[in-house]
Amino acid sequence: MNLTEKARSLRSDQTDVEQLLWQQLRNRRFYNYKFRRQFPIAPYIADFACLDLKLIIELDGSQHTEQKLYDNQRDIFLEQRGFKVIRFWNNDVIDNLEGVLESIRLAILKITDKNE
Template sequence: MDSLRLRARRLRNFATDAERCLWQHLRLKQLGGYKFRRQVPVAGYIADFLCPELRLVVELDGGQHSERASYDGRRTAVLESAGYRVMRYWNDDVLLRTSDVLEDILRKLGEVQVQRAARGKSGDKGKI
């Protein structure tokens, strides 16, 4: 198993309180029926949460990330250039305003689904 996958497994086993909290709401397709995976390798990085169907990455930032704004910016740029959409939340927001975070993620999932459907329809024009 490669080092990125091993690191992802280790991160799953030692999740933060915020990651555990959000995962309880994302797992088993509880949010809008969308499947999420946690601590998964994506484009050379480990995404906190990924909805593979819509290529949506949800990242949680906390104390361990506060000094890493430039790193997070580069990471987001790489993920977006690979075709992923990235949403970021502070750990405190997940823990203290869980329903607001979930509503925001669900709204974004809906937007991405509509955009994807619109692209699919326009891409079908002219096909027999």
């Protein structure tokens, strides 16, 4: 399966947590920025990406506690390409969606302030 096919598969098989955040980000609902879900940035697939802001949002489940090195290498790769990566634990999205959205809003403000 190539990267695009894998991304399509992930989009059709979203987790409940991804669906919860996607409902807030889709269709330019969040400060009129276009986010994409399960977006390929070879060789990786970002959970959510706003290309205008070069912002990537990653949702981490319990498996990420054992793959910190992989996640760090991935973040470095993406940051070297100009992306800002922010990560949230799944339980934070479930338990504190408003706080997660506020963190995303603050990240957007930081990016847009830097670009002005």
